Amino acid sequence: MDEHEQPRHRVVVIGAGFGGLFATKALKNAPVDVTLINGTAYHLFQPLLYQVATGILSEGEIAPPIREVLKRQKNAKTLLGTATHIDPVAKRVDVVAPGVAYSVEYDSLIVAAGASQSYFGKNEFADFAPGMKSIDDALELRGRIFGAFELAEIETDPAAIDRLLTFVVVGAGPTGVEMAGQIAELAHRHLPGQYHNIDPRQARIILVDALPTVLSTFGDHLSTEALRQLHKLGVEVELSTKVVDVDESGIEVETDNGRRRIESSTKIWAAGVAAPALSVQLAQATGAETDRAGRLKVNPDTTVPGHPEIYAVGDMMALDQLPGVAQVAIQSGRHAAGQIKKRLAGQPTGQPFKYFDKGSLATISRFSAVASVGRFHFAGLLGWLLWLVVHLLYLVGFKNRVTAVLHWFVSFIGRGRSERVATFQQVFARRALQEYQEKLP
Template sequence: MSHRVVVVGAGFGGLFAIKALRRADVEITLINGTAYHLFQPLLYQVATGILSEGEVAPPIREVLRRQENVDVRLGWVRDVDVEAKIVSVAGPGIDYTVPYDTLIVAAGASQSYFGNDEFADHAPGMKSIDDALELRARIFGAFEVADLHTDPETIERWMTFVVVGAGPTGTEMAGQIAELAHRTLRGQYRHIDSRKARILLVDAVGTVLNTFGDQLSAKAEKQLDKLGVEVRTNTKVVAVDSTGIEVETIGGEAAGHRERIPTMTKVWAAGVAAPALAGRLAAATGAKTDRAGRILVEPDTSLPGHPEIFVLGDMMNLAGADGKPLPGVAQVAIQSGRHAAGQIKRRLSGKETGQPFRYFDKGSLATISRFSAVASIGKLHLSGFSAWVVWVAVHLFYLVGFKNRVTAVLHWFVSFLGRGRSERVATQQQAFARQAIRAYGDPFRRAEAERVEAERVEAERAEAKRSAAQRTATGADQATTQAR
């Protein structure tokens, strides 16, 4: 029997680990909560109508169609029995288990609201296709609703957009909403001027793109200002509801000052946390976690005392060359996935394992607007058009599949050279599905419960019919006996 490798998560870490094991004598079971691989760095373009969801989320089975040693399973890992080496999985309406010899856990990260999970109802994050489609419906829908109103305060509330988090995702999102309002939608509404939309970028830290260095941060903030984005750093979000957001100033003479910003559309791009699976896995193995829930791993990315379990990407806490934890970026996931696969192949061939993972930083990129970006690549710091060209090249390289690259280029051509957006369709289902699903419950579980209940009722009816028939038969027999 071949060595059984179970991979949890089809993000960059899991996918690149699987591809690195293509020719290894292993049987791989991939377990993922969706049927697609998500290119998360471009989700903001789905939310703002540039790309379709299919272009950033190719089907896993299509991506791995030529790799015969992979079995793809849909589901969410709920528990890991590290003694029996079995993972328990909750699928759509069905629970099942999968045994393993080696386990690779690369389940990514979830949005963190810093203990205020109720904010999610009013400020969707940017971690899933569902999030992006919901935001698309809210953003384009805001202009449509504003066009219906006559009250100036109501119109202003609908045309105010607040993005929380001034990292790459938040900065890119704010820039694209500004371009959408000031360029794409200009002149398309009879009763409002989309150029009067107010876009705010809010963050508790002191600078935009603080990991890019002071020079690039300043250039990014200057470009955002040109786009009409109001940047508010040193500003903490303290409350969020359906019609507004409340912020508090941190530091300086205005420290402690609170302000309510009326707005119907909020985007949460601040903070990430490890998924709940990280906590369960840590509890099962005795591993430690950090404040964000990430698991502290050994230098080779395995768990302490469990060399057969690797934790990758956003779920792991591993210090880099500078002594700081490695960032939750795609390159960390890709490289750690390949490293884990290399360790498995060495183990199977009888070679020594335990070599530490060495991360090679290929730099950071963020777009501000069309033809403008910032890039930090080693000692090279670029901004403007040159950085934007690098951004395009890098993102095209990592888009999975030739079809995705071609269609992405076509849509970028329409959006960046022209004024159009190829994906402006938004529905009420997308805008309100989050609340509906929570109110209704898990549709698969509910359907299963309804099926079980229907079978119970049918069984009771059948039993009642049998009992009635038996009573009738008994009565007839007694009548016959008495007649005799």
């Protein structure tokens, strides 16, 4: 570099989810050097994790490598690691990766670290009821779901068979509804005829939620339609039902009629999200406030109060009661990138982030979904077609779209599941990962 040449503006982006990835791509032609830090080497299309868990898609189809996605963006580089500490005074991010720790300095910072699963203070539930936030979660659940049918086939105790063939999904939001619907389709449509000693159609799929409705954010009409479709699939829906305990062989729930136990070997947790630890650390370092979920209360332009160089976007920000959905992350990430470009161009900044709601979607079974788009509500086949188009649109990479369509064709038109491979390692690796993470500095 010439001694008179000014160094380029350094932008560090934490997280390669929807917010971080789209913020990075929005800076493609800006006079900046972007460093994208992520705990994995791939971008995860989280809304389709349940399809990995139920054998429809492979993990590679919803998780393209970040380097491949950004290979034509010359001003961006990717670093593997988990950001553990942000120093707003030194303008430095401390990062850890397997066997190494390092730091990255920034001029502007976009924090898009996403959200983690919340067990409402009962984190021990995670050992028995995995969430749906990562590829590891989805592969573990795939092993547990398909493994339950295999173990039931060789079991001789009727009580044990019933326990193995009882699947409990906690949380009746989009993820829980989609998960329950797909397990029901497995049991009633895809697996019958493949076992000699059990009938998969005898499986019980129970959807539990403390709220009085399913898909509560979709409105009464679509909520009622979703409930009708779930019942049609054979899903037992238990609403106004609070989970009070979870262990290896079952789950305890509480209703107005008292407390009771559901014997179940496979439990899936799809209820509640919480901000990551980095959100709390950044709040302490900057003096910013957080909401009950730990999300940062940001200014209208998504900057952290008192720090116009730091942006918190997506699931990490608390602003105008915006939901934790992909479109909020995408649009807020792009907004933060736009603010940085304006500041470097000498243009006024501070414009408030305006979210354009493109609607909410949830699929219940093949050819059946519900969609809420502004004043319009769709259910059944029309809702499913809209779901199909939207998810294809946001799948990153042409190859991913093609293979996803092929696997959807196999699953929705035929009676097969393309990805039923599961290993003991996937099922039992959670404890090893926890022990590894506990050793990190």
